[in-house]
Amino acid sequence: MKVEYGNVAEDAVWAGVDTHAATNWLSVVDARGSELFSGEFATDPEGYRKLCDEIRRLGSPVAAGVECTGAYGAGLVRAMAAYGIACCEVITPGRPRRGPGCDKDDAADALRAAKQALSGENLAVPKSQDGWVEEVRNMTVAREELVKQCTSLANLALATVRKGPDEIRARLERLGTAKMMGVLAGWDEAEADPICDAVMFSLAALGRVWAEARRSARLLEERIERTLKAGNPALASMYGCGPISAAMLAIAAGDNPERMGSEASFAALCGVSPIRASSGKVERHRLNRGGNRNANKALHIIAMHRMRTDPRTTEYVERRRAEGLSDREIRRCVKRYIAREAYRLIMHPYDVPIEGKGPEMRAERIASGVSQKDAAIALGVTASTLCDLELGHHQFRELALRYRQWIDDGFPLEAGIDS
Missing domain, CATH: 1.10.287 (Helix Hairpins)
Incomplete structure (x- = not known):
């Protein structure tokens, strides 16, 4: 991600932090990239305070690049937010990314993080981890x-x-x-x-x-x-998504999902963005083997469940199979669509889908004096199936939509509804 800072103060400074279990190494640079400070601080509240005070002593902090914001740097990120210092995550380079003759020590890594924050290139908004x-x-x-x-x-x-x-x-x-x-x-x-x-x-x-x-x-x-x-009742109610799968998707997005610019960003984060694999006359896409693999696994589980039980998904699978797509390519497409749905539910946590409103429809039925047995007969299902839907034990998409329509039509018992 490219960060544009706009107009900054004359005494603007940028910080970089190389994080570890017991200590954090701080480097501060000015607008020209010249290092103003390099030093070590403890990883405790007092150490965080001294580190933030040192940055402010040297000038007006614009941004701080911190490594490992989800692990060793989590506490520092929270402290910087409390002190009003904008924080961004920098990627720790592995050996293939280091040029020959490059230093590898805490001071060099902190300076590299500070210069990366100054450039605004390849930065990410860290997860807030506070919700x-x-x-x-x-x-x-x-x-x-x-x-x-x-x-x-x-x-x-x-x-x-x-x-x-x-x-x-x-x-x-x-x-x-x-x-x-x-x-x-x-x-x-x-x-x-x-x-x-x-x-x-x-x-x-x-x-x-x-x-x-x-x-x-x-x-x-x-x-x-x-x-x-x-x-997030909306995500918890998503069709085919159990609590563990929903947890994996929520963890991938974090407590501040607005850091993702679009649903395409979420798809890439979950490893379901299409990768072009065309050659010659063959035009195709393949699975993305990157991203958060736990979130990718959750989407795979949801996709396999829907491909077996959801009429709309099974119809889509047959149509794409008739077009010549392989089962692997079809699964990739289904997972991509589910990622789009999950992103919308994550961004709108209280927009609960219709299949998650069984208890509300049950209350409307009882208020109208219609028995569960009569409702089941009108809908063409067993009473136990309708009971599972009303109590929220199972989510039946098509049945929930028909149930909603039946309620809106005034509970017609004599005509029935086609299943």
Whole structure:
């Protein structure tokens, strides 16, 4: 991103910070790029204060380029915002980007960040990390680790059972992984054979840790869902999008999604922007293998669900397949459309789609004295399906639209509605 500063004061200065776990190295340059200061500060509130004061002592700060704003530099970015210093994120160059003979130390990296902030080239607006998305991010990271731990424990327990005594293998392997781990979590009996007893004691220990990790992961997922519904009910109600997929998309956008200039920027951020792969007479695009891979995974999950269950999406798939597109190219197109929809919902968090308004339609039906059974018959569905829609347990796009139209038409019971 190119930043235009416009008119600046005569004593304007630009700062660059190379961030680390224990210290931050600051470099300050003037409008000509001459270094005015270079020094080290601690990564604590007092160190942040001294760093900001040093920048202001040297002149009127225009912008500060900070490395790793989502990790080591997160606290400094918040402190700079409180002190009124504009902050931007600079990309840390890897070895291929460094020219031969270039220095690599904290002072050189800070000076490079300051000069990059002065040029205004290749800068990004850092995530603010001060809202509900940051809450979701922390819970999502913890849940991912717990899920990985559950998988690792289950694999270890299954390998132990398969290598253990035959009587233990015959007793446990046929149960299946989840049921086996549940049985092991409550195991407290002693075995007659010493080897069998040692194996079962070890498996029971794995089972108890597995059960606790699974319970904690479920509690985190429930809280993630509650936080999502409070912070962005529109995204939480998107068709085919579960709480974890919605969390991944929200985390990619951050607490300040306005930093993205357009929905095309969000698509590129999620790795679903089309990449030209034409050659000769062949005109085509391929998948983008860059971007936020967690957000890309979330879009893939939503796309696969819609391609199986959503009539509009399945119709689109058949039409594009008839045009000669491969299944991989069709998935790329579907993911791109979903990214456009997700961006709009992220930017308008309370614009809840129709399929997320089941409870409201239920209240209107009850107020009109129409029973759920009669409504289900009129709509051509089962009462349990309509109940799931009204309670928000499932989101049926076409049924929700027909339900809304039926309510607007005055609840006609005698004619019915075609399904």
